[in-house]
Amino acid sequence: MNSFDKFDDIEHLVEGVLVGLRARKEIEPLRKRISELEKAIEAFREECIKLREERDFEADLYKALKNDYDEINQQLDDEQKISSELKRSVKALSEERDKLRDEKDFETKLYKILRKDYDEANQQLDEEQRISSELRRSVKTLSGERDNLRDEKISLEKQVKTLTNRLDDANKKISESEAKRRDAEGTANFYRDTYGELDAAYKIYSTLNGETRFDLAGIFGAGDTAKGFLSGAVQESHLNSFWDYVSRHPDEENLQRLFDFCFAALNLGFREAPYTRLNVACGNDFDDEFMRRTSQSPQMGNVVRVVFQGYRYSSGNVVKKSVVELG
Numbered sequence: 001m002n003s004f005d006k007f008d009d010i011e012h013l014v015e016g017v018l019v020g021l022r023a024r025k026e027i028e029p030l031r032k033r034i035s036e037l038e039k040a041i042e043a044f045r046e047e048c049i050k051l052r053e054e055r056d057f058e059a060d061l062y063k064a065l066k067n068d069y070d071e072i073n074q075q076l077d078d079e080q081k082i083s084s085e086l087k088r089s090v091k092a093l094s095e096e097r098d099k100l101r102d103e104k105d106f107e108t109k110l111y112k113i114l115r116k117d118y119d120e121a122n123q124q125l126d127e128e129q130r131i132s133s134e135l136r137r138s139v140k141t142l143s144g145e146r147d148n149l150r151d152e153k154i155s156l157e158k159q160v161k162t163l164t165n166r167l168d169d170a171n172k173k174i175s176e177s178e179a180k181r182r183d184a185e186g187t188a189n190f191y192r193d194t195y196g197e198l199d200a201a202y203k204i205y206s207t208l209n210g211e212t213r214f215d216l217a218g219i220f221g222a223g224d225t226a227k228g229f230l231s232g233a234v235q236e237s238h239l240n241s242f243w244d245y246v247s248r249h250p251d252e253e254n255l256q257r258l259f260d261f262c263f264a265a266l267n268l269g270f271r272e273a274p275y276t277r278l279n280v281a282c283g284n285d286f287d288d289e290f291m292r293r294t295s296q297s298p299q300m301g302n303v304v305r306v307v308f309q310g311y312r313y314s315s316g317n318v319v320k321k322s323v324v325e326l327g
Contacts, residue, residue, distance in 0.1 A: 011041070013069045033083060044093050055100045064089055118218035183231070201261040202226040204254050212255075215245065233262040234269055243311070243320050250294070250307040250323065278310045282323040292321045312318065324325075 304327030
């Protein structure tokens, strides 16, 4: 039984009360009031019927009206108390009605909010399902690619192992070749340091024309080999005559380079070098102690060209003066 059915029972109770009141002479003044209350109750009944679909609240209403009925049954003589209780009941119903209306408005707003959230949640769920479906497809694809990559990795590891072994062999061979190269470079450096200058000088000598080599036969002999060439180049007794020959051929640069080689090689044959080259420079004043003029040079002036440097003993005396040209 809901609250509205209980409300019908209250009507019957009220009717019973009216029957009891009619039996009394004093109820006539109350009849009009009760009639008014009946109309009010009828109005509230219609209001409650309308609210029946919106909220189940009649349990509290039943309790309130049951209390009113018990008080009316006990205090039939006290119309004011009945009226007061009914007024309180009416007020309570009005407040309950307003409360229900407020709750209805609140629930309507709440429903709209929840409906919006529900729609958004459904939309998000659809999107999540779509993404999940795509992710499942991606996972399936990636799983296949992972298996392929695993196979490729195994294959590459085998290739890397093979290449590593080859690289180790290659590095070993490179190390061996590097060691051989260093040995070869050491040998080449030794021969270059030891025989490089001799080889270069002998090549210069070999390029001289036959007439010049004939003129130098007294210094270098036949000069058919580098060994024979060196034998004549380091003889101290040949140094002066070779310088004289070169000074007569001032434009022969190769002859001057050969003399430089012979001069240096001769000095190397002694613990202390016996000879030192002079150091006449362009712009110097003419000094006949260290210089002699070319036949085409004027008698006075400064050095404008050093044709061929002379040399002296390391002890100090000049052996051959530098040939210069004055200007």
